[in-house]
Amino acid sequence: MSVATKVMIVIVALEHLYFLYLEMFAWTKPRTRKAFGLTEAQANDSKRMAANQGLYNGFLSAGCIWSTIAPPDFGKQLALFFAGCVVVAGIYGGATVNKRVFFLQSIPALIAIAAALFT
Numbered sequence: 001m002s003v004a005t006k007v008m009i010v011i012v013a014l015e016h017l018y019f020l021y022l023e024m025f026a027w028t029k030p031r032t033r034k035a036f037g038l039t040e041a042q043a044n045d046s047k048r049m050a051a052n053q054g055l056y057n058g059f060l061s062a063g064c065i066w067s068t069i070a071p072p073d074f075g076k077q078l079a080l081f082f083a084g085c086v087v088v089a090g091i092y093g094g095a096t097v098n099k100r101v102f103f104l105q106s107i108p109a110l111i112a113i114a115a116a117l118f119t
Contacts, residue, residue: 001068001072001075001079005076005079005112005115005116005119008111008115009064009067009068009083010065010068011108011112012083012108012112013061013064013068015104015105016058016061016086017057020055020061022054023053023054023057024051024055024058025054027047028040028044028047060086063082063085064083076116079112080116083110083116084109084113086108087106087109087110090102090103090105090107090109091106093105
């Protein structure tokens with residue numbers, strides 16, 4: 001896997017580690033509530049759901065990191081799979097939650113996929 005691909009995959013992984021942090025550990029904090037447009041009551045009521053969602057983001061991040069340390073041919077397949085999962089999640093989130101989700105999640109993952117396919 002090329003250096004450009006690994007860099008983009010690591011960016012996607014770090015982004016999802018940050019989402020994990022927000023959703024699992026900072027969901028009810030004022031800054032996170034503001035970012036997601038939640039009242040304190042909404043954040044408290046959805047805290048367990050958000051933590052579950054954060055866990056899934058952690059799995060996506062782990063898969064992306066795995067792809068960077070796996071043997072090259074397998075690593076590329078892993079990168080394509082996990083980045084593809086991120087793209088799908090971003091499309092769904094953009095359609096159902098907020099259009100920003102598409103741009104924050106799908107665009108970096110699409111760039112990583114392009115790097116994997118064309119380098």
